[in-house]
Amino acid sequence: MSSHSSSRSSVSDYPVQEHQDNTDSLCERCKGIDFPSLFNHISLTERTWSKLSHRARHCGLLDLGVLKEPEETTTCILCRFFYSVRWPQAPTSLDPVNHYHLRLFTTIEVSKSSFPKSGNMSGATVCSVVPGKVSEFTRETLDDCHEAYYNFCEPGALLRANGYFVPDESWTPTSTTPEDGYGGAYVLARGRRVDPEKVDFDLIKGWLRECDHDHIESRPVRSAPHSAAPIRCIDCFSREVVKLPPGADYVALSYVWGGISAAGMVKRGQEGTGGKIFVSKDVPQVIGDSIMAVKSIGKRYLWVDQCCIDQNDSADKMTQIQNMDNIYQGAYLTIVAAAGKDSAYGLPGVTTRPRKAQQLYVNIPGSFALVGSLPTAHEVIRNSIWATRGWTYQEAVLPRRLLIFTDYQAHLVCPARIWCEDKAFDKEPSTETMIAHQPVPVLSQIFETKRYRRGATDLRDTLRHFEQFSTRDLTYEGDALDAIRGLLARRPFYTYYGVLVWRYDDDDEKPPPENTSLPVEFFQSLWFFFEPCAENNIEVRRRVEFPSWSWLGWKAAKGVDYSKINPSLSNDEESEYRLERKATFWAEGNDGSHVLLVDLLPSATSSSDNKWNARVIPELSPYLWVENMVLKLRFQELEDHEKRPDYPDEGYPRAKFQDKDVGGWIDLVHRPRTRDDPLYQRLVTETWECLLLCCTFFDMKFLVLEWSDRTMAYSRIGTLDLFASPEQYEALLERVSHSVKKIRLG
Structure with missing residues (x-):
């Protein structure tokens, strides 16, 4: 259910290169380049690569000298091609910057959105035109007697994902077995010319057949009922909105609405149709293109939020929002409209909108073609x-498979592999049965985020989702919780206003709270702060529709930060990192009543038709009542020569707490720009109430609070981490004002 668009710079257009003429001649240098040997030989094995720095680049160097503008050089088609595919900028230490060379890279160095990370692709090579002189490289003999040339490039010289070229798919090597004595499968990295006018749906259907056969984890997840109410889909052949037949495959659509109203997208049929609902011909381009795409891959049904949810029925709308996890995980695949700024842009290459650019391409006389x-x-x-x-x-997180349309090409992404139109891959060896791979979140395939496995890392994985989502834009900030309900329903935790309350165990019918004490995950998910973002002078923005104690209550360019989470924290009484002196929490009802937070968890007698959605605890009022020690503390200016060792210097003035052998750092939500800032002056001159959340053997976690006469409640304005042993903490209480309070936190 996408919302409206926002301004954002897009990727610059990829340079257009017309098809090169076969009759052009080659210069003497280019005639001597043995491309078949370069691409059909594993120069260094993965074992050898592991001995080199991750910024080392290996052999296959060939000096190209100075590359000039095409009109200034000869008619050599390879020289012109090299100029077109060269890296646009050289590292600043290289002189002259227009001196280039050819260099080989293995596919493991190229973005994983380009090549699958299967074992049979680990030794394949691609080629790039890189700035620098061959004479500046170091020659070294490795342990296995293979020679390698490499240097340590500046960051500006790292390989770009679209900055290399490979042989055209039509070229077949004379041998696919490396001659250097190393075993293992070898697959040539080859390119494919992409039609700038239209998508190759026959190619996509081939990807889907391979994925359906080989990848168990790509199958739709339909363990839970499709819906609390039946899923309605568009029949792409009749354009009627129908109830999805049992067991039928359907495709979901993810797109940006762009301010277009849902009114008029569906209409009642003419008399005699029995009140049937049809999709109008005036729907936004992206919906019309998606209908065509679904038919082109051999499917029939399409789920689109604006057409398949009754936008005028608030009850139906909320039911479907709560069912988003089932809708997207149950889809055969999800189409992602990643091009353009709104729904009027459509899917490039499907109907009327062409792709933006052609590839760089050269056909070498008497040899083979190279594709950029x-x-x-x-x-x-x-x-x-x-x-x-x-x-x-x-x-993007919930689906098992994404079919992504960009301005340049189409991509199919599943938990095991990525396909793209500009790459030609030989089919991976497989058995007659489906192969089980290590599941990979589809979103991490796209954004190359760090991946965590299930188990002890579920907490970090979940908090990482919170970090990333909190940077996203919403036309209506009050939609933040609804926009992530489906994801929360699939996480292994019960949540309340997005905050983790209890870990869910699939083997248990209900959580086993034995007292009022909440687990460590709850306190850790309350303990977030914000990394400074000096660029563009962006401040953290408050989402007033949500409480300050929840991460949903804040929006910032870099998102909420959970980097201080200690994975060793435990409830275990024997652990050195056990939590102690934990605060007690009550939820405030809309009638002003107080309910212990743990009592909101589903009980053995409660019934739910959908155990997944039961993990999202229904929200009461946005207020919590919290009881624990409250300290009244004063903070000090941080001297210019002092610097937090674990925090980047972004030019923000900072404050600390220091009292004898007890010290700590304060992190305000809104960071003052200068020492003259009124907020900073308040910070270092006033006394602040700090609520103790919990403590371990070596530190204490506080929320820094501010009272609001308007809401008659405290709000969170920052965090304080004091480093002290239990003995030092007890001594501190003798020197500062403190008391146990039950406060209202909003």
């Missing part, structure tokens, strides 16, 4: 409007 790479899904999506919107986040 196109921007990857990772490169395009991270700069797209789609990637900035709040509603689209869970639409």
Whole structure:
């Protein structure tokens, strides 16, 4: 359910290169380049690569000298091609900057959005035109007697995902077995020319057949009922909105609405149709293109939020919002409209809108063709409007498979592999049965985020979702919780206003709270702060529709930060990192009553038709009542020569707490710009109430609070981490004002 668009710079257009003429001649230098040997030979094995720095680049160097503008050089088609595919900028230490060389890279160095990370691709090579002189490189003999040339490039010289070229798919090597004595499968990295006018749906259907056969984890997840109410879908052949037949495959759509109203998108049929509902011919381009795409891949049903949810029925709308996890995980695949700024843009290459650019390409007389790479899904999506919107986040996390349309090409992404139109891959060896791979979150495939496995890392994985979602834009900030309900329903935790309350165990019918004490995950998910973002002078923005104690209550360019989470924290009484002196929490009802937070968890007698949605505890009022020690503390200016060792210097003035052998750092939500800032002057001159959340053997976690006469409640304005042993803490209480309070926190 995507929302409206926002301004965001897009990827610059990929340079257009016309098809090169076969009759052009080659210069003497280019005639001597043995491309078949370069691409059909594993120069260094993965074992050898592991001995080199991750910024080392290996052999295959060939000096190209100075590359000039095409009109200034000869008619050599390879020289012109090299100029077109060269890296646009050289590292500043290289002189002259127009001196280039050819260099080989292995596919493991190229963005994983370009090549699958299967074992049979680990030794394949691609080629790039890189700035620098061959004479500046160091020659070294490795342990296995293979020679390698490499240097340590500046960051500006790292390989771009769309900055290399490979042989055309039509070329077949004379041998696919490396001659250097190393075993293992070898697959040639080859390119494919992409039609700038239309998508190759026959190619996509081939990807889907391979994925359906080989990848168990790509199958739709339909363990829970499709809905608390039946899923309605568009029949792409009749354009009627119908109830989805049992067991039928359907495709979901993820896109940016762009301010277009849902009114008029569906209409009643003419007399005699029995009140049937049809999709109008005036729907936005992206919906019309998606209908065509669904038919082109051999499917029939399409789920689109604006057409399949009754936008005028608030009850139906909420039912479907709460069912988003089932809708997207149950889809055969999800189409992602990653191009353009709104729904009027459509899917490039499907109907009327062409793709933006052709590939760089050269046909070498008497040899074979070379094909340049196109921007990857990772490169395009991270700069797209789609990637900035709040509603689209869970639409990328929940599906098992994404079919992504960009301005350059189409990509199919599943938990085991990525396909793209500009790459030609030989089919991976497989058995007659489906192969089980290590599941990989589809979103992490696209954005190359760090991946965590299930188990002890579920907490970090969940908090990482919170970090990323909190950077997203919403036209209506009050939609933040609804826009992530589906994701929360699939996490292994019960949540309340997005905050983790209890870990869910699939083996238990209900959580086993034995007292009022909440687990460590709850206190850790309350303990967030904000990394400074000096660029563009962006401040953290308050979402007043949500409480300050929840991460949903804040929006910032870099998101909420959970980097201080200690994975060793425990409830175990024997652990050195056990939590002690934990605060007690009550939820405030809309009638003013107080309910212990643990009592909101589903009980053995409660019934739910959908155990997944039961993990999202229904919200009461946005207020919590919290009881624990409250200290009244004063903070000191941080001297210019002092600096937090674990915090970057962004030019913000900071404050600390220091009292004898007890010290700590304060992190305000809104960071003052200068020492003259009124907020900073308040920070270092006033006394602040600090609520103790919990403590361990070596530190204490506080929320810094401010009272509001308007809401008659405290709000969170920052965090304080004091480093002290239990003995030092007890001594501190003798020197500062403190008391146990039950306060109202909003």
